Every structure is written in structure tokens, then in C-alpha cells.
Amino acid sequence: MEKLNKDLETLENQLQALKEFSNIHEVDLSKEIKVIEQKLMGLKREAYSNLTPWDKVGLARHGERPTTFDYIDKIFGDFIEFHGDRNFSDDPSIVGGIAFLEDIPVTIIGHQKGRNTKENIKRNFGMPHPEGYRKALRLMKQAEKFKRPIICFIDTPGAFCGLGAEERGQGEAIALNLMEMSRIKTPIISIVIGEGGSGGALALGVGDKIYMLEHSIYSILSPEGFAAILWKDSSKAKEAADIMKITAKDLKEFKIIDEIIPEPLEGAHKDIGEISNEIKGFIKKGLDEMKNKSVQDLLQDRYRKFRNIGEYEKR
Amino acid sequence: MLNGLFKKTKYVTTSAPSYENPPIPNIPNGMWIKCSSCEKIVYKKDLEDNNKLCPYCGFHFRMGAKDRIELIVDKDTFIELDEDLLTLNPLNYPEYEDKIRSQEEKAGIKEAVITGIGKVCGEETVICVMDSNFLMGSMGSVVGEKITRAVEEATKRRFPIVIFCSSGGARMQEGIFSLMQMAKTSSAIARHDDEGLLYISVLTDPTTGGVTASFAMLGDIILAEVGALIGFAGPRVIEQTIKQKLPEGFQRAEFLLEHGFIDKVVKRDFLKETIGNILHLHKEVE
Numbered sequence: 001m002e003k004l005n006k007d008l009e010t011l012e013n014q015l016q017a018l019k020e021f022s023n024i025h026e027v028d029l030s031k032e033i034k035v036i037e038q039k040l041m042g043l044k045r046e047a048y049s050n051l052t053p054w055d056k057v058g059l060a061r062h063g064e065r066p067t068t069f070d071y072i073d074k075i076f077g078d079f080i081e082f083h084g085d086r087n088f089s090d091d092p093s094i095v096g097g098i099a100f101l102e103d104i105p106v107t108i109i110g111h112q113k114g115r116n117t118k119e120n121i122k123r124n125f126g127m128p129h130p131e132g133y134r135k136a137l138r139l140m141k142q143a144e145k146f147k148r149p150i151i152c153f154i155d156t157p158g159a160f161c162g163l164g165a166e167e168r169g170q171g172e173a174i175a176l177n178l179m180e181m182s183r184i185k186t187p188i189i190s191i192v193i194g195e196g197g198s199g200g201a202l203a204l205g206v207g208d209k210i211y212m213l214e215h216s217i218y219s220i221l222s223p224e225g226f227a228a229i230l231w232k233d234s235s236k237a238k239e240a241a242d243i244m245k246i247t248a249k250d251l252k253e254f255k256i257i258d259e260i261i262p263e264p265l266e267g268a269h270k271d272i273g274e275i276s277n278e279i280k281g282f283i284k285k286g287l288d289e290m291k292n293k294s295v296q297d298l299l300q301d302r303y304r305k306f307r308n309i310g311e312y313e314k315r
Numbered sequence: 316m317l318n319g320l321f322k323k324t325k326y327v328t329t330s331a332p333s334y335e336n337p338p339i340p341n342i343p344n345g346m347w348i349k350c351s352s353c354e355k356i357v358y359k360k361d362l363e364d365n366n367k368l369c370p371y372c373g374f375h376f377r378m379g380a381k382d383r384i385e386l387i388v389d390k391d392t393f394i395e396l397d398e399d400l401l402t403l404n405p406l407n408y409p410e411y412e413d414k415i416r417s418q419e420e421k422a423g424i425k426e427a428v429i430t431g432i433g434k435v436c437g438e439e440t441v442i443c444v445m446d447s448n449f450l451m452g453s454m455g456s457v458v459g460e461k462i463t464r465a466v467e468e469a470t471k472r473r474f475p476i477v478i479f480c481s482s483g484g485a486r487m488q489e490g491i492f493s494l495m496q497m498a499k500t501s502s503a504i505a506r507h508d509d510e511g512l513l514y515i516s517v518l519t520d521p522t523t524g525g526v527t528a529s530f531a532m533l534g535d536i537i538l539a540e541v542g543a544l545i546g547f548a549g550p551r552v553i554e555q556t557i558k559q560k561l562p563e564g565f566q567r568a569e570f571l572l573e574h575g576f577i578d579k580v581v582k583r584d585f586l587k588e589t590i591g592n593i594l595h596l597h598k599e600v601e
Contacts, residue, residue, distance in 0.1 A: 159528075161548035161556045166566060169576050170547035171527030175501060179533050182502035183509065199485075199497060199528040199547075206498050220485055220494040220525075225552075230487050244490050245406050254405070256491055306502050307463065309495040310456035311405040 004047050011040050044265055051215070053241040057223060059215040060194045064269040066276075068095055068110030068153040071193065074276035075283070076101055076108065084135060088168060091132030093124045093156070094204075096139040098148065101283060107143035109136045109204060110153030113194070126195075127160040130173035133203050137177050144184050149287055152190040152204040157222055159200030174203040181206035182306070183299060187290040189283055191261070192216045192248075193268075198225075208302050209286040210256070212248035213275070214263040218256075219246040256309065350374050352542075366583050375541050375583055377520055379422065380429045380446035383479055387587050388442060393433035397464050398425060400457045408488040414450070422448040426457045427482065430465040435477065436591025438598065441469035445481040447521065452482035454526055455489040459496025462530065466503040475513035475594060480531040483549070484524015497529035504533045513597045515590060518545050518568065518577065536593055537577045539568035540586070545577075 015036050022029040051059070059065070072079050076099035084090040096109035111128065114120030136152075143150045159170055181188065181203075190207035196218030212218060220226070223237040226244055245251070248260040261282050264271040290298060347356050352374035362369070366386060367376040378386070384393055404411045419425055427449040432441050443465050445452045454462075462478065469476040485493040507514060516534025520543040527547050531537075539545060546553075546566040554561060564570050568580045581589050 159547065161553050163553070163557065163561075163565075166546050166548065166553065167574055169532070169574070171545075172532040172576055174528040174547070175497075175530070175532040178498050178501035178529055179505045179508075182498065183505045198494065199525055202494055202498060203528075206502070218491065220487060220490050226487055243406060243408060246491070251491060254491065256495060303502055303506070306495060306498045309492060309499060310460045311403045311489070311492055312400050312456045312460055313403060315399040315401045 085131040093128040094132035111156040133173040149187040155194035158197035177203040217246040380444040388433040395431040438594035443478040447481040453486035455486035480522040482526040
């Protein structure tokens with residue numbers, strides 16, 4: 001990926017030079033420029049359709065990658081943010097509230113990362129504490145009461161590991177979300193928009209429809225953590241990423257997720273408007289498919305969806 | 316006379332003994348074990364006869380699934396379920412099949428959980444017992460499937476369920492499939508719960524990771540064995556994250572009791588009796 005980036009950069013620089021040359025000397029090089037531009041486009045397209053899992057890790061964690069708030073802003077209207085778990089505090093790593101999806105009222109919940117160091121410290125790099133999961137559950141129950149569909153955006157390296165998180169029951173908070181989400185009587189769509197790391201991601205992921213953005217990842221643990229546990233060496237994260245099957249394509253093949261949402265060339269951050277439209281289309285289609293389902297069928301299908309995951313055979 | 320007092324001592328030179336082939340004393344291996352709490356040396360046979368409790372300080376050594384079933388379930392009442400499920404290798408993780416085979420031999424069981432139906436103090440119940448001797452009791456597809464089937468069986472028969480947790484968490488080698496077992500088992504528990512049935516979760520050393528963050532913490536009643544390590548993240552991971560040593564007793568059963576996450580810490584000697592009493596109290600009136 002690095003080498004490719006460099007190659008692309010050189011090509012782009014040359015193209016720029018050519019453009020400048022034609023401007024200064026008033027020579028018409030537009031044909032040549034067009035040829036090179038098309039070639040460049042083709043190269044990029046090929047490169048981005050053949051990214052390695054580790055390249056995707058890089059894109060999923062990209063500093064400019066759109067976050068939950070970006071999508072709320074672009075996809076929904078009249079958003080009102082709600083705070084707190086009514087028990088301990090408000091966790092800024094998970095945000096949520098209500099809004100309109102065109103004319104449908106929905107509840108939106110998502111992990112929230114920051115865009116710079118200051119924001120990331122406030123958001124704890126998108127790693128929630130138990131109160132974050134409890135806020136999420138509170139908002140889901142609220143959605144159930146008022147019969148609003150729930151849209152979850154997943155983007156976390158994992159639930160936070162620390163003293164406070166353990167003291168306040170990180171395990172219990174996640175466990176309860178898994179159990180309760182499985183029987184919330186309203187449609188749930190979960191979309192992995194960046195990193196889907198471990199139980200901390202799954203705690204917003206027990207939905208009727210699970211989508212992943214093309215370059216997002218979803219895994220049992222971060223590649224670093226996986227390498228540290230199995231090989232006692234977190235620097236082998238790249239090798240881990242290759243083996244773990246964490247890309248949207250892998251998980252679609254495994255039937256863990258329902259759909260892959262295509263990203264603009266070079267990743268979601270290159271065109272937030274375009275990717276937001278794409279996501280909006282998928283959400284509308286998903287909700288439409290569930291619109292006429294009875295609650296009983298909805299819950300039965302959700303149960304079966306997770307019930308059927310597992311690879312084993314009879315001896 | 317005093318001259319002699321300070322006289323230089325005479326040295327004798329000898330050749331160094333050869334350590335290349337030291338004689339090995341003929342002591343059978345594994346007869347003794349050091350208690351990790353009181354550090355006394357314990358005769359293994361004594362430990363086995365004493366429910367794996369240190370005879371000096373009462374420290375709870377880890378207990379395998381078979382021993383646990385013998386301790387808790389009434390004699391000759393246990394019927395095992397789904398013992399024939401075979402673990403596969405969905406990620407093609409190198410040497411995973413070999414690892415499973417060697418664990419089978421080492422632990423003497425086929426996977427990290429044994430499930431079945433039996434009686435505890437005369438009360439019929441579904442029971443699952445995890446075994447940390449088998450790949451750290453980690454939950455992959457087979458463990459998740461066996462527990463889910465056991466919970467479904469309990470729901471179908473309107474039985475209570477008792478799950479003994481002992482696990483390092485989700486099984487890394489099966490990747491995303493292991494993660495999804497958390498959702499699968501928790502959903503099954505939800506249905507059992509919807510039917511108004513009792514689930515007793517017993518946390519034993521160690522209960523961490525994906526097992527803590529799914530069915531382990533969902534019991535109507537959560538018991539824990541004395542001194543058991545219970546947490547979401549392992550202590551080593553937390554120490555690396557926060558770059559400081561953890562306080563004494565952190566994440567132990569008593570710590571969780573103090574913080575309100577478990578109902579009762581129980582000594583192993585009283586465990587069967589305690590579970591039996593809870594089952595009696597919840598017996599459905601016909």
C-alpha cells in the first residue's frame with residue numbers, strides 16, 4: 001500500500017506538472033492529460049479493489065474517516081442528542097438520540113471517535129465504559145416503547161480496559177446489551193462504519209440487518225491484541241490481520257453480515273456526501289423490508305440469524 | 316606464638332566436579348504441588364481427596380469439568396448432551412486441529428464444556444460445566460453451540476439451568492465465529508428468561524473476556540467461588556493499558572461482591588448445598 005501510494009503520488013505530481021506546463025506555454029495537451037488521468041483512475045480503482053486486510057485496517061482507522069456524528073448530520077434531520085445512563089454518568093464514546101429519516105422517526109446510537117487528539121481524549125478514542133453501553137440500552141428501550149426503529153453505527157477499537165471499567169462491570173454491561181438487543185421489539189439495523197472491535201462492537205451489533213462499509217473491519221479483537229494473545233507479540237499485527245478474516249468481503253462470505261456498502265474510490269473520507277447517500281439508501285431499503293413484519297416474526301428471524309452462526313460438525 | 320596466628324592458610328587445589336551428567340534422583344513427577352496462596356507444598360493425592368482445596372489455607376485450586384460434575388450432580392443422574400460435536404477450523408488457522416487434538420488428550424475431554432441433564436440435591440436441572448484445562452476454557456463454535464442447545468433444552472423442558480463458568484474468553488483461533496457465540500448464547504438465555512425460568516450462573520476461576528461479557532453475567536442469581544478471578548479484560552491487559560500495577564484483590568470474587576456484581580461468594584464445600592437450596596426455592600408449583 002505504501003509503495004502504491006508513492007507511485008500514485010508521483011503520477012499525480014507529473015500530471016500536475018503537465019497541466020502547469022500546458023497553462024504556461026499555452027500548448028494544448030488536454031488529450032494527453034486525459035489519457036494519463038484515465039490511466040491514473042484505472043490504477044487507483046484496481047489498487048482499491050485489491051487492498052490487503054492490513055490496508056483496510058489502515059483505512060478503517062484513518063484519521064479523517066467519517067464518524068457517527070458525520071453520518072447523523074448528513075443522513076438524518078432534526079437530530080436531538082440524549083445523554084447519560086441514569087445511573088453513573090454520560091459516556092462521550094457512545095452517542096445517541098432521535099431524528100427523522102426523511103419522515104420516519106428513528107433512534108440513532110453509535111460509537112464516537114474524535115478527529116484530533118483533544119477530541120479523542122474526550123471521546124476516549126471511541127472506547128466506551130460500561131455507562132456508555134447502559135446509555136445505549138436505555139435509548140434502545142426508549143425506542144422500543146415508542147416503536148421507533150434503531151440505527152446503530154459501530155466504530156470502536158473495543159470496550160475500554162481499565163480500573164473504572166472493571167469496577168463498574170464492563171462485562172455485565174456488554175452481556176446485558178447482547179441479551180436485551182436480541183428481544184427488543186423494534187427493527188434494528190447495525191452498520192460497521194470503521195473498526196468493529198470485539199464485544200465492545202457486538203454490544204451494538206445484535207441487529208436484524210448487519211451492514212459493513214466496504215473498507216471497514218469487524219473482528220474478535222484488534223489485530224494487535226490477537227497477535228499479543230496468540231503469539232505474545234503485538235508487533236505481528238499485520239500477519240494477524242491476514243489470518244483473522246476481518247474484511248467486509250470475508251464476513252459476507254461467512255454470512256455474518258448481510259450487505260457490503262460500497263465506498264467512494266480511496267475510501268469514505270474522500271466523499272462524505274456520496275457515502276452518506278449510499279448508507280441512507282441501505283437503511284431505507286432495510287427498514288422497508290422489515291416494515292410489514294410482525295414483531296413475532298422479527299424476533300424469530302433475529303434469533304435464527306445469530307442462532308445459526310457457528311462452524312462444527314457431528315463426529 | 317602470635318606469629319603463627321596470622322600465618323597464611325594453606326590452600327588445597329582440587330579439580331572441579333563435572334556437572335555434565337549429574338545423577339538424577341529417582342523422584343516421580345507431579346506428586347506434589349505448591350499452593351499459590353500459602354506457598355506450602357501439598358501432596359497431590361490430599362488435594363484430590365479434598366475437592367481441590369488446599370488443606371492448609373483452603374485455597375481453591377481450579378477444578379476440571381468431570382470432577383465438578385461429580386462434586387455437584389447427584390450420583391448416577393447425569394446424562395450428557397451433544398458430546399459428539401466436532402470442532403472445525405473456519406479460519407484455517409495453522410495447526411488448530413492439532414492443538415484441539417492435543418488438548419483433548421491433555422484435558423481428557425472433547426471440548427471446553429460438558430453439558431447435560433441431571434439432579435442437584437434431588438432437583439432436575441440442565442447443567443453446563445466449562446473446563447479451563449481445555450485451551451483455557453475458551454468459547455469457539457462448539458462451546459457456544461453446546462451451551463445454546465443446553466439452554467434451549469432447558470427452555471423446552473421448563474427446567475432451570477446452572478452454568479459453571481471457567482474460561483479465558485472467546486476463542487481467538489475461530490475469529491469472528493467465536494465473537495458471535497456471545498450473541499448466540501445470550502439470545503438463548505433471553506428466551507429461557509422470557510419463559511420465567513431460573514438461570515444460576517456460577518463463576519469459577521477464571522471467568523474473563525467474552526464469557527464474562529455474555530452468559531456468565533446474565534444469571535438471575537450469580538454465585539462465585541472464593542477467590543475466583545472475574546473480569547472483562549485480563550489483569551495483564553489492564554496493567555499494560557494503564558501502565559501501573561493493579562491493587563491486591565482486584566477482580567477477585569470478593570471484589571465483585573463488594574461492587575455489586577454477584578449475589579454471593581461461596582466456598583466449594585458449600586456449593587452443592589447452596590445451589591440445591593436455590594433450586595428448591597424456585598421449584599414450580601404444579
